[in-house]
Amino acid sequence: MMGAKILFVGHDANRAGAQLVLLHWLKENAAKGQKGYLLLEKGGDLLATYRKYAEVWIWRREHNKARNIFKKIPFLKREESSPDREPNKAEIQKMLGEFRQQKFDLILGNTVASLSLMQQLTSLKIAFGAYVHELKFSCETYASEKDMQFLAQKVKHVFAVSEQVRILLKEKYGIPQEKLALLPPVAELAKTKSGTSEQVREQLNIPATSPLVLGCGLAEWRKGTDVFIRVARQVIRLKPEVHFVWLGMGDNLYSAELIEEKEKWDVGAQVHLIPARADTKAYFEAMDLFFLSSREDPFPLVMLEAGYQAKPLVGFKESGGIADFTQGIEGLLVDYMDEGQMTNLIIRWLEAPNSEKVLLGEELKARSTQYTVKAFMERWAALEKDL
Numbered sequence: 001m002m003g004a005k006i007l008f009v010g011h012d013a014n015r016a017g018a019q020l021v022l023l024h025w026l027k028e029n030a031a032k033g034q035k036g037y038l039l040l041e042k043g044g045d046l047l048a049t050y051r052k053y054a055e056v057w058i059w060r061r062e063h064n065k066a067r068n069i070f071k072k073i074p075f076l077k078r079e080e081s082s083p084d085r086e087p088n089k090a091e092i093q094k095m096l097g098e099f100r101q102q103k104f105d106l107i108l109g110n111t112v113a114s115l116s117l118m119q120q121l122t123s124l125k126i127a128f129g130a131y132v133h134e135l136k137f138s139c140e141t142y143a144s145e146k147d148m149q150f151l152a153q154k155v156k157h158v159f160a161v162s163e164q165v166r167i168l169l170k171e172k173y174g175i176p177q178e179k180l181a182l183l184p185p186v187a188e189l190a191k192t193k194s195g196t197s198e199q200v201r202e203q204l205n206i207p208a209t210s211p212l213v214l215g216c217g218l219a220e221w222r223k224g225t226d227v228f229i230r231v232a233r234q235v236i237r238l239k240p241e242v243h244f245v246w247l248g249m250g251d252n253l254y255s256a257e258l259i260e261e262k263e264k265w266d267v268g269a270q271v272h273l274i275p276a277r278a279d280t281k282a283y284f285e286a287m288d289l290f291f292l293s294s295r296e297d298p299f300p301l302v303m304l305e306a307g308y309q310a311k312p313l314v315g316f317k318e319s320g321g322i323a324d325f326t327q328g329i330e331g332l333l334v335d336y337m338d339e340g341q342m343t344n345l346i347i348r349w350l351e352a353p354n355s356e357k358v359l360l361g362e363e364l365k366a367r368s369t370q371y372t373v374k375a376f377m378e379r380w381a382a383l384e385k386d387l
Contacts, residue, residue: 004105004387007037007126008054011113011142013044015278016218017301018133020046021185022110025380026053028373037102039095041117042084057095059117060084092120099124106387109155112139115147122154127387129157131183132165135296135320136172137222148173157387159183161299162321181383184324186376187304189368190281197285204272206243211350214287216247216280216302217294219255219273223248224293227339229262231293232271234343242350244291245272247283284309289349294319295337307368310361312349314342325367329360 010022023046026036036054040047043058050056062084087095099121108129109118118128130151139148151158152174159181160166166182169175198208206212213232219225225246232244249255259273277283284290290306292315299321306313307325315322318336326332331348334341349357 003034004384005037005103007039007099007102007104007107009039009107009109009114009118009121011041011111011117013040013042013046013050015045017185017299018111018131019044020188020301021133021376023049023053024186024188024373024376026050028377029053037104039099039117039121041114057098059087059095059120061087061091096121096124106157111142112147112151113142115143115150115155118155119147119150127157128155129159129387130155131159131161132169133161133185133298135165135298136168137296138298139168139173151175155179157181157383159383161185162324164318164320164323165298183379183383184371184376185299185301186373187301187368187371188373189305189308189371194279194281194285196282200282200286204243204245204274205269206245206272207241209241211239211242211288212286213242213244213289213291213346213350214247214283214306215244215291215293216283216305217297217300218276219246219249219252219258221254222294222296224295224337225249225254225258227295227337227342228291228293229258229271229273231291231339231342231346233265234339235346236268236270238343239347239350240268243270243272245274245283245287247274247280248276249273250276280305287311289314289346291315291342291346292319292322293342294322296320297322299324304368304371307364310358310365312352312357312360313364314345314349316342326364329363 008022010019013019029036030053038050038054039057042060104126106129107118107121107126108131109115110131112132112134158169158175158179160169161184166180169180170177201208215228217223228246235242262271262273284305289311290313292300292303294300297320303313303322303325314332316336317333334345
């Protein structure tokens with residue numbers, strides 16, 4: 001079914017991996033003259049951008065009055081910070097009526113968090129697909145058992161973002177092999193240099209001669225920000241000139257606790273915990289090595305950004321998509337969550353001869369360029385034939 005008319009379903013419009021992949025997809029379809037249609041459970045930062053490329057419906061209605069009260073309460077979980085309500089029967093009927101008129105060929109959920117909303121659309125009698133960007137912990141956090149049963153029984157086409165996700169869906173959730181396909185994501189890698197990487201070192205007070213190890217992502221358990229900081233401490237103990245930068249500290253309890261703890265021992269101010277930035281490029285250019293400390297990361301787009309800089313990239317086995325990306329390259333992954341092995345590996349790469357780093361860098365850069373929008377759309381076109 002080429003050029004199928006798709007209603008995409010997303011859980012929100014926050015600026016995160018799966019939501020950005022969907023944005024690229026809609027943008028590319030729009031460039032080809034294909035109109036986009038998107039149903040979101042709730043809004044977020046990317047909403048205005050989504051609206052440029054698609055007709056957007058939002059399921060949950062906002063309570064405007066309550067928003068201002070909630071803003072005054074710090075450290076609320078993100079999910080709780082925008083009180084909203086389920087649509088009433090009349091609102092639901094109106095939306096379903098509009099979807100019927102569009103005569104969609106496929107309803108495609110982007111993430112397992114959209115499965116509960118998709119179940120509200122079963123009366124449309126349209127084939128369901130799902131693009132799964134999650135591993136076990138996230139599946140259990142963002143989807144109920146009922147949602148995962150719906151995925152196994154009622155969703156006709158399931159696309160996994162990495163091999164580890166595909167195996168999990170098959171073995172733990174009983175998704176039949178013939179319904180499963182691999183669809184690696186898309187990353188927009190900026191071709192031009194930012195030219196501000198020296199400023200990064202200046203702002204953070206990192207000498208030009210000090211190696212810089214970077215970690216990036218919204219600070220949370222899955223991203224292993226705590227592991228990043230503990231490994232930093234061990235590396236600095238053995239190699240006192242190294243600096244570590246984590247980009248993505250949030251306004252939440254987890255981040256506050258980590259910052260508080262680090263202050264107690266980081267006497268040389270060598271671990272820099274800074275908030276997320278919209279433009280991260282200068283940090284990737286300034287680094288000497290990227291440490292992906294994730295416990296669970298289905299297909300981290302940051303590793304493609306790191307690979308594109310042609311610098312060493314290290315991480316843990318069994319943690320997700322980094323295994324797909326680094327497959328066949330020795331000496332980049334250590335045993336799952338083994339902080340001692342990781343400390344040694346980081347030091348090994350920081351001290352490796354330049355020729356070795358250059359060879360590795362060229363290979364990683366070549367691999368990272370395989371995830372362009374063009375490559376993604378070609379992969380999708382091949383899969384779409386079988387819909």
